Amino acid sequence: MEVYLQDRNWDYNDIPNLRETKNVVRWELRAQLDADEDGCGEGQYHYVVRLAPKKRLRVTYELLEWTPLGKETQVLFKRSATKLELLDRKTKALRSYEAIGLPASVMSQPQGSWTRDLPEMLCFRKWVEGFRSYLIWDPKILRNPDRGKQVELGPSGEHLATIIGKMKDKQPKSFNRLVGRIRRLFPTVTDVSVAGRGWGWRSLRLHEANGRDAVFNSQQMSDGILRLLAITSLLYMDRIPSVITLEEPENGVHPQLVREVVQILRELTQRKPPNKCQVFLTTHSPYVLDEFFDHPEEVYCMDRPRPQAGAVVTRLSDNKQLNIARDTFQRSLGEAWTAGLIGASAGVRGS
Numbered sequence: 384m385e386v387y388l389q390d391r392n393w394d395y396n397d398i399p400n401l402r403e404t405k406n407v408v409r410w411e412l413r414a415q416l417d418a419d420e421d422g423c424g425e426g427q428y429h430y431v432v433r434l435a436p437k438k439r440l441r442v443t444y445e446l447l448e449w450t451p452l453g454k455e456t457q458v459l460f461k462r463s464a465t466k467l468e469l470l471d472r473k474t475k476a477l478r479s480y481e482a483i484g485l486p487a488s489v490m491s492q493p494q495g496s497w498t499r500d501l502p503e504m505l506c507f508r509k510w511v512e513g514f515r516s517y518l519i520w521d522p523k524i525l526r527n528p529d530r531g532k533q534v535e536l537g538p539s540g541e542h543l544a545t546i547i548g549k550m551k552d553k554q555p556k557s558f559n560r561l562v563g564r565i566r567r568l569f570p571t572v573t574d575v576s577v578a579g580r581g582w583g584w585r586s587l588r589l590h591e592a593n594g595r596d597a598v599f600n601s602q603q604m605s606d607g608i609l610r611l612l613a614i615t616s617l618l619y620m621d622r623i624p625s626v627i628t629l630e631e632p633e634n635g636v637h638p639q640l641v642r643e644v645v646q647i648l649r650e651l652t653q654r655k656p657p658n659k660c661q662v663f664l665t666t667h668s669p670y671v672l673d674e675f676f677d678h679p680e681e682v683y684c685m686d687r688p689r690p691q692a693g694a695v696v697t698r699l700s701d702n703k704q705l706n707i708a709r710d711t712f713q714r715s716l717g718e719a720w721t722a723g724l725i726g727a728s729a730g731v732r733g734s
Contacts, residue, residue, distance in 0.1 A: 413428065424506030426452055428449055429446070449507075472500050511625075518539050529584070530585060543609070544586050547587065568615075571592065671717075683696050697726060
């Protein structure tokens with residue numbers, strides 16, 4: 384939340400609701416997780432966190448429930464204001480503890496003796512810590528030289544040169560696979576190299592042969608190549624995030640390569656533990672939507688039905704017009720969407 388506010392130069396009091404300041408911000412999350420490396424934590428989790436409708440950022444309520452396979456649900460912890468209760472495995476009842484580190488969430492607190500007997504809570508926390516939210520990747524940031532010990536991309540694409548440089552130094556097989564994938568996307572590309580060494584300044588270079596050999600530094604590389612390089616690099620990292628959110632990943636990419644962007648993201652979701660990954664992306668592109676013709680259950684359309692109303696999210700597979708749209712537009716969900724047949728219209732619908 385703090386990163387989100389900083390990126391937009393907002394204050395927290397801009398968030399609760401522009402029309403009703405008494406409303407609260409609340410998240411509810413359900414997840415089915417596999418067991419961790421120690422064979423612990425398999426089951427369904429239900430997590431709720433609520434922020435106060437005040438002028439400063441603070442958590443006022445949290446709940447984490449765990450349902451083992453074939454067993455009853457257990458409340459692992461519950462927090463209301465400054466009151467914190469955790470499950471006591473011996474008595475099978477909630478026990479009160481001193482809430483530390485407020486106003487932050489319980490899930491963000493350091494691991495201590497009070498969580499020692501709740502390995503499922505730590506399993507869930509580890510999964511949540513793997514969430515990464517990528518904004519619209521800024522080519523100015525992607526092409527910047529970088530240095531340091533960074534091990535993952537930043538929200539706007541920070542550290543791309545460092546990440547790929549480290550991959551080249553420490554994971555040459557992964558680096559070669561990355562270069563091979565880029566060469567498949569861009570036939571004139573012969574190589575990708577990284578100037579600099581170790582923790583010093585690193586910068587990207589692109590090698591092309593189209594009649595004659597040429598080397599382009601990162602300042603000369605196109606926006607589309609930089610964004611595809613960033614997206615593709617996620618496939619070959621040593622440890623990928625557990626959940627990735629992407630804002631319009633097709634921006635700046637040639638329409639003929641949009642299918643490749645979706646394919647790369649699909650491959651991310653096909654990994655096995657511990658690199659199992661789930662991807663959420665937003666788009667305004669009919670070309671992206673076309674790639675989900677056979678999987679409408681994976682698409683959600685967001686509408687605002689009337690002025691002063693919140694967003695309404697509808698699963699595309701539940702849309703009564705879907706079959707008509709498929710028949711009318713012959714495998715193009717994108718055309719059906721731009722024609723307004725399957726929702727997610729621009730602006731406010733109706734009066």
